[in-house]
Amino acid sequence: MADAAQLLKQDHRKVEGLFERYESGDSAAVPLICNELKVHTAIEERVVYPVLPEIPNGDTLRAEAEREHKEVKDAVAKAERLTPDSPELESTMRTIMEGVTHHVHEEERDVLPEMEKALGRQRMMALGEQLMEVKREQLVATGAIAELTKDELYELAQGTDIEGRSEMNKEELIEALSS
Numbered sequence: 001m002a003d004a005a006q007l008l009k010q011d012h013r014k015v016e017g018l019f020e021r022y023e024s025g026d027s028a029a030v031p032l033i034c035n036e037l038k039v040h041t042a043i044e045e046r047v048v049y050p051v052l053p054e055i056p057n058g059d060t061l062r063a064e065a066e067r068e069h070k071e072v073k074d075a076v077a078k079a080e081r082l083t084p085d086s087p088e089l090e091s092t093m094r095t096i097m098e099g100v101t102h103h104v105h106e107e108e109r110d111v112l113p114e115m116e117k118a119l120g121r122q123r124m125m126a127l128g129e130q131l132m133e134v135k136r137e138q139l140v141a142t143g144a145i146a147e148l149t150k151d152e153l154y155e156l157a158q159g160t161d162i163e164g165r166s167e168m169n170k171e172e173l174i175e176a177l178s179s
Contacts, residue, residue, distance in 0.1 A: 002159070004048065004127035005112040007135075011040045012104045019097050027084040030093065034076045035144040037100065041069050043134045047127060052111070055118040061111050068103045072096060132159035140178050153177065 002010070015036050021029035049065065052058035075095045082089045116124055136156055139145040148156070153173035157165035162176045 002128050003116075003121065003124035004131055005116055005124060007128050007131050007159075008040075008044070008048070008112065009108065011036070012108070015040070015100060016104075019100075022093060022097075027089075030079060030084070030089070032147060033093075033096065034080050035142060035147065037072060037076050037096070038142060039135060039138040039144060041073060042138045043131050045069065046134050047130045048115075051115070051119065051127065055111075055114045057114070061114075065103070065107070065111070068099060068106075072099045072103070075099065129159070132156065136160050136177055145174055145177060 015033065018029050018033045018036060022033060044065070049062050052062040052065075055061070075092055079089065079092045079096060082092060119127070136145075136159075139148070139156070145153070150170040150173065153170060154165055154168075157168070157173055157177055160177070162168075162173075165173065165176070168176060
């Protein structure tokens with residue numbers, strides 16, 4: 001099981017990969033980016049942000065992160081309303097990519113190291129378990145769970161202690177994670 005910092009960084013790398021797909025001309029990456037960011041912001045807001053006041057300068061870090069999340073969530077909502085050929089899509093995606101890149105940089109440079117230092121390994125592991133459970137809930141609620149690869153489903157099943165996961169196919173993993 002990964003700790004909270006590792007899980008958040010994995011999500012960051014996944015989004016960066018989706019950004020690269022979009023920038024290479026794959027407009028099919030847009031809904032994937034939107035879904036990934038909706039799930040990621042929800043898990044951070046439900047699990048990570050409530051503990052930020054426990055770290056040095058945590059209230060300030062939380063206020064900044066919440067402001068950045070709102071900007072990205074507004075841009076994601078706009079991107080979801082646009083069609084692939086919309087003239088506004090490119091600037092909206094630029095807003096999303098720039099906002100997320102800035103947020104990730106700050107989070108990985110400042111927030112996560114401070115959390116690790118202040119909260120310790122055991123607490124970060126416990127937060128990791130919470131993140132995985134909330135992520136599972138969010139993926140099911142948004143329907144984005146069906147978009148995951150078998151490997152991603154397996155990792156999620158592992159993180160939420162689904163028994164028999166190694167014997168399951170993709171559909172069985174989705175079913176087990178959805179119940």
